[in-house]
Structure formats: C-alpha cells, structure tokens
Amino acid sequence: MFSNLIAFFIIIAGGVFFQWKKPGNIKPDALRHSINTLVIKFFLPALCFKVIAAAPIDRSTFFLPLSAIITILISLTIAFLVYLLVEKFYKLTKTEKGVLILAASFGNVTFLGLPVLTGLYGPDAVKHVLLYDLLATTPLLWIVGAAIASYYGRGRRQTLKESIKILAELPPIWAMLAGFIVNFSGLVIPGFLSKTLDLMSMPIVPLMIFSVGLALTKPNLKHTVLAAPAVLIKLAVVPAIGFTAAVLLGLDGLALKSAVMEAAMPTMVLTLVIATQFKLDHKLAALAIVITTAASFITLPIISYLIR
DSSP, X not given: OHHHHHHHHHHHHHHHHHHHHOGGGOOHHHHHHHHHXXXXXXXXXHHHHHHHHHSOOOXXXXXXXXXXXXXXXXXXXHHHHHHHHHTTTSOOOHHHHHHHHHHTTOBOTTTTHHHHHHHHHOTTHHHXXXXXXXXXXXXXXXXXXXXXXXXXXXXXXXXXXXXXXXXXXXXXXXXXXXXXXXXXXXXXXXXXXXXXXXXXXXXXXXXXXXXXXXXXXXXXXXXXXXXXXXHHIIIIIHHHHHHHHHHHTTOOHHHHHHHHHHHTOOBOTHHHHHHHHTTOOHHHHHHHXXXXXXXXXXXXXXXXXXXX
C-alpha cells in the first residue's frame, strides 16, 4: 500500500512540477483538459469494454452501484445539514455552500480510485471501480450534483434533459453497455482486439494520477476553516456510510473492500469543472481537492488496514 502511494505521490508531484515550470509553454489547465478528454473518450472506454465483457456477473454487479448511490445521497444530506449549522456561526455565500456540499460527497473514484484499488487488490478490482463510477457516481454527479450546483451557482440553470444528454454522450458508458452485451451473449473477443484493448488500457493509470497533480493549486488559507467540515465528512464520515451500506446490502470480500475504499477517496477533481461551469466558488473547490487529496495519503492506508 505505502509503496503504491509513494509511486502515486511521485507522479502527482510530477504534475505539480509541470504546472510550476510549464515546459514548452503549455498551459497546465489546457494540458489537464486534453488528458482528461483523451482518457475519457479514448482510453477509458477500451478498459470498460475489456473488463465488463470478461467479468463474472454476480450480485455485486448490481448491489455495489446501489451501495454507492445510497452512500452519495446520504453524504449529500449530511453535508447539507452540517453547512446549514455552519451558517449560524459563519457567513457563508450560496456559491461557497454549494461547492462544499459537492466536495464532501463526490469522490475521485476513477482518477485516483482506479490506481489505488488496482495497486491494493490487483486487476480484479477494476470491475468494481467501473461499476461504482459509471453506474452510480457519474450519473448522480450530472443529475443530482448538477441540480445542486445549478441551484447554488450564479450560472444558468441546467435541465434534467441536458444532464441526461451529457451522460448519453459519455463513451465509457456506451463501452460498458457493449461489454455487458458481449458478456451476456457469450461472444469471444478475438485475440488481436483483446491485445489492442490491453495496450489502450495501459496509459490510463499514470495519466489519471498526473492529471490530479495538474489540478492541485496553492491552498487559500482563509477558506481552510470553512472547508474543514467537508474534508472531515469526505474522508471519515463517507467511508463509514459506505461500509454500513455495503454490509447491509450483503456485499463481502473484494466488493465490500472496493465499496469502502471508493467511498474513502478524496474530493473528485470534476467538482472543479462543475464549480466553474455553474459559477460556484471554484477556488474553494480547488482547496477541497488539495486538502482531501493530501490528507488521503494518511486516511486511505488507515481505512485499508481497518477493512483487511
């Protein structure tokens, strides 16, 4: 675990260093956008199809995403209630409140979750990562999360139809559906295609980790106190909720561990995109990402040890 985290830290540090030095005068935000687009639209669909087409379909295939949905919805509720209380003692704008509710609830389940879980549990964990993300986290982010951001933000309101359209345009979801079709039909993937999918899957982990480094920014110290409840919820409360939901749904073994570790991931980098799109406090979103990502190098080994 620690050797994997050290490797991740070095690659993340590489992203931070690139952000600082800007070799070739490439803007870090432009590079991060290009990397994210390349991963989501080209490399990740290959991994989704390859894994789902060959993965055993069991009860965890359905109950793992359900545990993720329950975990996220309860987390959103707790974050809302906590910041309702914080408002009584601290002046809080709508744009700050909205982004902190999202930051406390949505985790970096693919960009960091995929490399962490494969490092911990091997390639068998990939299936659980993809199910947790594409059948739960991503749909909730663009439907429920976007609705929250739309309400608290200063940008235009996004309709449910627009949210569904965004989901329908995500290649990894279509690749996963294609994988399920191949799986249920019993078709055998040709050797050359299997090899191609293997090669396309290899760059995903380092690119994702490097992208996290590109997204990290210098913390705004005056917002640290304001972000503290969101950090505590995301790194301590949400994993406890995830564990409870998974156990109550009867998950065990690798599925249970994956559900808990995914719930324990730091704030999702895409919350920065959501914050910018809906004119929430994007600097506060960046701060939450920085603090939770840094703190997760302590909390993730602890939680991993507790659920061994």
